[in-house]
Amino acid sequence: MESKFKVNTEGKWYDNVDLAWRMNEYDEFAVEQAVQVKDQVGEADVTVLSIGIDKVKETMKKALAMGCDRGVHVNDDASYAKDPFEIASIIAAFARDKGFDLIFTGMQSQDRGSAQVGVLVAEMLGLPSVSTIVDFAFDNGQITAKRELEGGLRAIIKTQAPALLTCQLGLNTPRYPTLPNIMKAKKKELLTLEVATLLQDGARQETVKMYVPEKKGGGLVLEGDVGAIADQLVQILKEKTGVLA
Amino acid sequence: MKTLLVAEYREGALLNATYELVAFAEKLGAESAMFLVGSDTALPKYDGTLYLADVAQAGEFNPAVHKQLLLDVIAKEQPELIVFSHSSYGWDLAPRVALALNAAQISEVVDVAGNTFVVPACNAKLRRDLQSKTAQTVVTLQGGAFGLSAEPSGTPKVEKIETATASPLEFGGYEAVEKGGVDLTKAEIIVSAGRGIGKAENLEMISQLAEALGGEYGASRPVVDAEWAEHNRQIGTTGQTVSPKLYVACGISGAIQHLAGMKKSEFIIAINTDKDAPIGEVADVLAVADLKELVPALTERIQKL
Ligand SMILES: Cc1cc2nc3c(=O)[nH]c(=O)nc-3n(C[C@H](O)[C@H](O)[C@H](O)COP(=O)(O)OP(=O)(O)OC[C@H]3O[C@@H](n4cnc5c(N)ncnc54)[C@H](O)[C@@H]3O)c2cc1C
Ligand SMILES: Nc1ncnc2c1ncn2[C@@H]1O[C@H](COP(=O)(O)O)[C@@H](O)[C@H]1O
Numbered sequence: 198m199e200s201k202f203k204v205n206t207e208g209k210w211y212d213n214v215d216l217a218w219r220m221n222e223y224d225e226f227a228v229e230q231a232v233q234v235k236d237q238v239g240e241a242d243v244t245v246l247s248i249g250i251d252k253v254k255e256t257m258k259k260a261l262a263m264g265c266d267r268g269v270h271v272n273d274d275a276s277y278a279k280d281p282f283e284i285a286s287i288i289a290a291f292a293r294d295k296g297f298d299l300i301f302t303g304m305q306s307q308d309r310g311s312a313q314v315g316v317l318v319a320e321m322l323g324l325p326s327v328s329t330i331v332d333f334a335f336d337n338g339q340i341t342a343k344r345e346l347e348g349g350l351r352a353i354i355k356t357q358a359p360a361l362l363t364c365q366l367g368l369n370t371p372r373y374p375t376l377p378n379i380m381k382a383k384k385k386e387l388l389t390l391e392v393a394t395l396l397q398d399g400a401r402q403e404t405v406k407m408y409v410p411e412k413k414g415g416g417l418v419l420e421g422d423v424g425a426i427a428d429q430l431v432q433i434l435k436e437k438t439g440v441l442a
Numbered sequence: 443m444k445t446l447l448v449a450e451y452r453e454g455a456l457l458n459a460t461y462e463l464v465a466f467a468e469k470l471g472a473e474s475a476m477f478l479v480g481s482d483t484a485l486p487k488y489d490g491t492l493y494l495a496d497v498a499q500a501g502e503f504n505p506a507v508h509k510q511l512l513l514d515v516i517a518k519e520q521p522e523l524i525v526f527s528h529s530s531y532g533w534d535l536a537p538r539v540a541l542a543l544n545a546a547q548i549s550e551v552v553d554v555a556g557n558t559f560v561v562p563a564c565n566a567k568l569r570r571d572l573q574s575k576t577a578q579t580v581v582t583l584q585g586g587a588f589g590l591s592a593e594p595s596g597t598p599k600v601e602k603i604e605t606a607t608a609s610p611l612e613f614g615g616y617e618a619v620e621k622g623g624v625d626l627t628k629a630e631i632i633v634s635a636g637r638g639i640g641k642a643e644n645l646e647m648i649s650q651l652a653e654a655l656g657g658e659y660g661a662s663r664p665v666v667d668a669e670w671a672e673h674n675r676q677i678g679t680t681g682q683t684v685s686p687k688l689y690v691a692c693g694i695s696g697a698i699q700h701l702a703g704m705k706k707s708e709f710i711i712a713i714n715t716d717k718d719a720p721i722g723e724v725a726d727v728l729a730v731a732d733l734k735e736l737v738p739a740l741t742e743r744i745q746k747l
Contacts, residue, residue: 202567211564281537281547304533308564311549312528316537325610328534343617344503346452346530347679352503353614360610367667401546405558405571416710416722419729426729427739430711431747433727438709440631440655440688441747 202409209404210277211308213252220256223303225371226364231301232264233369234335242266244297248287249276254387261382262374268385273392280400281309285317290395292322298338300361304329315363326361327354331368443472446521448512449492450531451480452502453616459527460486465588466525470554475519479508482600489596495603503531503613509538510607516543521578528582536580546574552587566698566720585679585702623674624658631657631688634677634704635665638693638714638733642670647737648692654744660684662694678703692733696721713737 205212220228228245235241245260247253248271257268271287273279279287292300302315312328319326331351332343338358343351345365374382417433419426434441447463449456456478467474475491479500486492493515500507512535516524524539526532528550540547552569553560559581563570626632633652635645645665652659661671663678677684679699689707694700696712696719704710705724712725713733722728729736 202564204568211568281549282541310561310563310565311547312533313537313540313547313549316534317541320538320541327611329530341614344530344534345680346616348683349619349621349673349680350452351617351619353617354503355612355614356610366663401540401544401576402548402572402574405573407563407568407570409567410562410569413723416725417727418717418722419727419731420717423731423735423739426731426736427743430727430729430740431743433711434655434688434744437726438688440657441744 208406226368227301228260229369229371261385262379268387270389280402281311281313282401285314287395288318289321298358302363304363304365319361324361325356328363329365331365444521445472445474445523447476448526449478456484461594462588463525465590487594488598492598492600493603506609507607510605524580526582532582540580545578546576547580548572549582550584551581552584626682629658630686631655632660632686633690634660636662636694637664651741654741695719
């Protein structure tokens with residue numbers, strides 16, 4: 198996620214023109230986990246899917262270079278305006294007749310951040326799902342996952358494939374694509390589907406507006422020369438806190 | 443307006459976040475009933491109907507069963523709003539219920555006015571105002587966004603509920619991330635490293651500043667996930683909650699899950715290259731600078747005192 202966001206002219210989403218584009222952080226763990234299962238079981242076929250503008254293909258190329266076998270780009274110039282229910286419907290419509298044993302999603306997206314899509318897809322497909330996993334083991338269709346709870350607690354959950362898992366930060370260490378794998382990825386299949394072929398249903402919610410939150414901080418902001426800031430901080434520590442006494 | 447509040451219970455105790463749901467209904471001026479899979483030995487302080495399923499039967503984590511119990515209560519109560527905490531329990535169960543009801547779900551609500559819900563977007567850099575298009579709406583509330591004006595009080599009118607639903611998930615118990623080592627909750631001064639330190643080696647300058655100040659160093663989650671620091675140094679919802687006299691956040695953006703662990707600190711200094719980083723919302727002082735320059739400069743000055 199870039200630090201500079203501007204709201205678009207419509208006032209309902211951010212302007213993506215000047216933004217560097219990268220994979221949703223949580224999805225990197227999902228891709229890595231799928232590739233690790235493939236490495237483990239040998240005979241496996243991994244599809245990576247992304248809904249969005251043409252630019253998302255760049256992100257998918259990274260997933261292919263990490264080891265996915267094929268990419269599916271669901272072409273949708275208006276994906277930003279879709280709600281979690283619509284995004285999940287599109288994914289479920291694609292996955293319904295494919296017989297995937299495992300589906301990994303991120304636990305949340307960084308822009309929409311609803312933390313819904315994964316669980317919704319599973320419910321739509323009638324699959325068991327475990328959300329927010331930080332550990333995953335697969336043994337002949339038997340899944341043992343650890344769900345992260347608050348305060349450093351984890352719940353151990355067992356289920357059977359086919360199933361869907363939503364991936365939390367720290368689940369694994371996403372690999373960096375190597376140069377040979379980046380070259381190989383260029384030859385992999387990258388299918389494009391039009392969103393209209395997958396989406397029948399409408400949105401359940403709408404965005405009234407998007408905006409930059411009002412600053413309520415009111416704290417002191419120090420800028421400029423580093424040495425001067427350091428001097429000011431020492432002064433503040435002396436005056437406002439008891440710690441340098 | 444009628445709301446159903448989904449309370450939370452874990453390891454034998456009612457979770458306090460339950461009262462944030464009550465505060466939310468209060469803010470809306472809405473009628474409410476409460477749902478809980480728990481035990482009558484740990485009832486919420488609440489004046490209203492409590493639909494209570496016995497945790498010994500329904501399990502603490504059992505989404506298929508909890509979903510069915512909720513759907514039964516919803517069918518009876520016909521609430522317009524079904525309210526969860528945006529917690530590991532809530533974000534797991536809410537979409538299951540929303541889909542079954544054909545209802546919109548609006549996640550991580552931080553404010554509400556009439557039928558407009560405010561939620562964060564883009565790592566809390568932006569906000570969105572959302573409206574539901576369905577008759578019933580499921581919402582999850584950001585932790586800490588709604589607070590009761592007074593101590594919770596009251597005695598619920600308990601109605602016992604049960605179901606005979608099967609579950610495709612088997613709960614194998616809890617596991618605590620190993621504790622031990624440093625206890626940050628006792629530290630009076632904490633200097634924390636975020637992803638902005640850039641690489642493992644730079645943790646050294648953070649721990650040196652901590653040492654110069656006579657405190658401990660902490661870390662944000664990415665620093666712990668990358669194994670640059672031990673888990674017992676992590677501050678936030680899934681780590682430690684601290685309230686030292688002084689908290690110095692170096693290269694930390696200020697995600698809600700981090701803030702939840704440190705915003706009660708008495709004095710907060712943030713060092714960040716981004717003037718608009720959300721950490722500025724809670725910081726008493728925001729120093730806009732490269733930590734790799736400022737942290738050593740500050741350490742040097744303090745050492746000389
Ligand atoms: C369920 C859940 C639980 C979570 N629990 C926790 C938790 O317990 N604790 C936690 O911390 N996070 C937690 N997170 C993750 C959280 O959402 C954020 O992803 C995380 O806090 C971001 O860490 P950060 O601020 O270090 O990194 P980033 O968000 O990447 O921020 C880095 C910051 O460093 C600044 N920076 C970069 N370079 C420099 C420089 N040279 N000098 C100064 N500043 C610089 C940048 O401007 C930026 O603001 C949780 C997430 C979820 C979904
Ligand atoms: N446009 C999209 N294309 C593909 N997957 C998506 C898209 N949006 C969300 N997802 C998946 O759903 C997860 C949760 O997203 P969300 O419910 O928006 O927080 C993400 O981590 C992705 O795995």
